[in-house]
Amino acid sequence: MIDYEFIKARSLKEALDFLGNYEDVKAIAGGTDLIVDIRKENVRAKGFKRLLDISGLKELEFIEKERDRVVLGALLTHTSLIESPIIEQHFPLLASAAKTIGSPQIRNRGTIGGNINNASPAADLLPPLIALKAQVKLCSVRGERTMSLEEFLAGPYKTNRQSDELMTEVHIPLVNEDYLGNFQKIGRRKAMNIARLNLAILLGINDGTIFDPRVVPGAATAYPIRFGKVEEAISGKDIKDIDPVEIGELASEEMISFTGVRWSTPYKRVALASLVKRALESIFQEAKVDE
């Protein structure tokens, strides 16, 4: 049985002070990951003695558009991402991923900060956020630091957060209208699915030529990362010259180069190739319509 003391943070400062004062603190936001882990006595939920409730910190529930980026508070729920006109306009890729998360009840409680910090290999916001080159801001009594999400993730369910830090913000650089994205997810049923595989692709396309491609599968590798070989293979190419099937297969090979052959590889090899193909085709389609 996991026992703990409960502390409600009334302000960010109070939260940071508390984190600074004690070693054995776990933050709880929406609780949709953590409460399940505690019930299951999952190792991930062990080893803390104090539960710090940050869910009431209204100051971390905002969306603000700045000149070259959008700043998201870590406590934004999936529902608020989906309902935000700013996200809809600038990062439809992120909204379409958020829509696939759990159910309304989960989306109403679960937060972007929780999704990132839980760092599940199958987390649905990670691929789009990595593809969007999101930065995360971590605060502690010692100060604050900002790093790319890619750097922040350290492994399956592992991050580079220090024990006294809280994630307060996620920054997403604005991209111009040359960029088109697509999110794909395979689950076992049509709702309430943890991804068997997911995928975010974001491509800059100028005059039919691809630049700055970002290809990030999830649940394919130990934790979501960009697939450099795939990106290289399509970068600078005209979409007319790209065979999505071939790129799909390349993605599968790249996956296996990271993971080796596991129990799930026979399935994921084929399915990832299909997802990549599907995502590319749909982006190319959109690119043609835009012309």
Add this chain to the structure above:
Amino acid sequence: MFSTVNKPVERIDAYEKVTGRAKYGADLQFAGMLYGKVLRARYPSAKIKKINVERARSLPGVWAVMTAEDVPCNEIGVIIQDQQILAKERVYYIGDGIAMVAAESLETAARALEAIEVEYEEIPGVFCPIEAKNESPIHPDRRDNEIIHHKLRKGDVNKGFADSDVILNREYDTQFVEHGYLEPEAVVAVPHENGSLVTVYGSVQNIFATRDAVARCLKAGLSEIRIVQNHIGGSFGGKDEVVSSMACRAAILALKTNRPVKMVNTREESIVESYKRHPYKMKYKVGATKDGRLSAMEIEVVADGGAYACQTPFVPWRSVVQATGPYEVPHVKTDTYGYYTNNVYTGAMRGYGSPQVIFANESLMDELAQELGLSPLEIRMKNILRNGSVTASGQKLDRHEVSLAEVIEKAAKAIDFEEKYKRYSKPQSGDTRRGIGMAISYRGCSLGAEAVDAAGAVLSIQKDGSVYLYSGLAENGQGLKTVFCQIAAEELGVGMKHVTFLEANTLISPDSGSTVASRSTLVGGNAVLNAARRAKDALSKFVADQFGLSSSDLVFEDDYLFTLDGKKLISFAEAANKAFWAGVQLSHVGWYVAPSIHWDEEAGKGNPYFTYVYACQMAEVEVDMGTGEVTVLNMAAAHDVGRAINPEMLKGQIYGGVMMGLGYGILEEVEIDEGYILNLNFDNYLMPTSKDMPTIIPIIVENPDPDGPYGAKSIGEPTLELGAAAIANAIAQATGKRIRSLPLNLERVLLGYPLKKGRGKK
């Protein structure tokens, strides 16, 4: 023609349920109530060397810690008494209880469980029913692991195969499935209440079976035990033996502590402990002539019974009767077996041995059609049972309408089967492919020849004309109460609002056996009809005397009594009042015994059921060829129910059954690795959501049965038994690949075989 029956009247329990007032087992509170919890096994097969409960006993707030030694009679079972209430020397499966506690709070109970020390010695288990056949018996007192062998024989299969132009041999298998009732099991046992030794309230499917178990384990008389059914959050056959065992445990704790004891399973506890649908391994050999007539079938079915016999002696019996599917086959040899293993035990689940064989025989029929160049419709129309046909067991069907052709035609028309079948048979391109498939079934109604089939009901007319009614069969969510009230209201010519249905209670209700086998409307409904007729006869006679008429001159309708030519005589209420004060007996017991049937176990033939229902379901699917994702687009479900007592509730049964069939077909599987259950909650055991729902076209076909109340037969189980087979056939058409194992999940559809993660290190 009818005033209440055949109408979509509101459910009588709906108001309580939409307001949150309906009390389920876990909602009950009693003064001084304690919480019971069970420590479960760590290994699926082990010797228990030592249990130390001292530390647990000494915790403050703990009232009792008990082990098998404290159970007066530790083995229960409806058919074979081999199920341990708590594991004594041996652990037979991972859900076995080892010890139990009663404490003042759930948390204290949980801490007490953590404080119990158990020393095990693991013993190699048997986890495959086919291996179990030759392994030494897991139950030391048995000769071998065979629980049951049923056979069916018709004609001479050797001759049949010799006369065949085509012979196919195929193997099919199915998975463990969880009932998935949304309410986990819950009971409260109250000691010494109103004359009973112990009263158990809760989500009990079969009050009499549970009573028998509690009485046996306490070594008490049946009349000392009161089992009262509360609102029950779904059962589907699943709240029988597992709840009996829970009731026994709670009763023992309650008597020990002299306090009410509540036991509620968490979902994890429910999944690890409760019995599942039997997985089957099936071998089919079929012979047919060139023109598509079936000449012979030879079938062998092996069911995994798991650790305890439970319903395994009976489930494969339904399979042996129905394994060929609803076809005329001159030569048949079928053998079904059930074996003990150290897997979770298996028992009754909606369908009861039919969905497995239907998946096999309906897949096989399509495979045969393909071999012969026939369409799925053609091969079926050539071979289906019709009026006067003789079934595989040798039963001539001449007492009711054999409506297979009708249900097939109606379903085909509704979903446009022929057109779509042709279209999807042409080569398709693109990432997604479509297919359409069908399955048909016949299903023996009620228990069949292996059990007594009788039921009772009590109906009492009050002096204000209102009526109360109770029965020995119990509501499981399916709408039994409403149907019974409709039958009573119809017969008495009163409005539904005047009829009250009381909960089932073993110290009041007539023992009517179990609420299973879709027998409630048919058998229980007849008992209600009988009770209502007796009460009505008494009232008729009284009123007729008063008016100088004869009973046959009276008509009961719209809360009044009329003459045959429509003259209003007296209101029902007034008549009841007068009759009461005149000392007329207005409380009556109704009884119904099903028509006689027989089964010759040795010869493997007989008339196993007194009537049958017929059904056809068709499914249209889309398959993503790159990911294995299946979308079920449309399903048509045509069911001959004899008579729809309540058409809207009946549709509800169809929608629900179709969705359960869909889950069985493409999603659900209790994954078991060497006896360990891997998916213990709904995060891993996935059932269909609203988004998985296809467009469902329910088609109600009514050919009244001479033996049913108002002609009604059954609906609960048939709706679920066909869907998986129809979907599998549709997927085969879409992909061009035949998959012979359920469920048709992502991996099977994409690769043709499943992938197993395994449990890793435990």
Add this chain to the structure above:
Amino acid sequence: MSKIEVNITVNGAKHRLEVGPKERLIDTLRERLHLTGTKEGCGVGECGACTVILDGEAVHSCLILTAQVDGSEVLTVEGLEVDGRLHPLQEAFIQHHAIQCGFCTPGMLMSAKALLDKNPNPTREEIKTAIEGNLCRCTGYEQIIEAIESAANELQAASH
């Protein structure tokens, strides 16, 4: 274990409670306030039987600690009926036979209510999405969807 003071309003009634750190909202509702209409089917956010409306949004009461919701307003199935009058959703569930065993019903009603509060005129697809987190093993969902459609129409008509 230290107790935490929590003020919550449930179905309009204010409560001041002292709760433990592990007490979930569902425990508070069922065990303390005796509002047993809210059901527990899984305890891990997968079945939706425990759905209540927290400050206007449908949430799982099994995944929220009561200590977290100090100052909040909760609506449960018991709060739908006002002055003995059933909510149009409740009426529609009865009329459309959207209930069998009834165990999913309270959660379904709350998800449906949260939907209609935000979107009074939902499409069939939006209704399916609103209840995608509410498992029903009995009804196959069809009659539930029909009931929500009909209640939406009813509410629309009433507001015109």
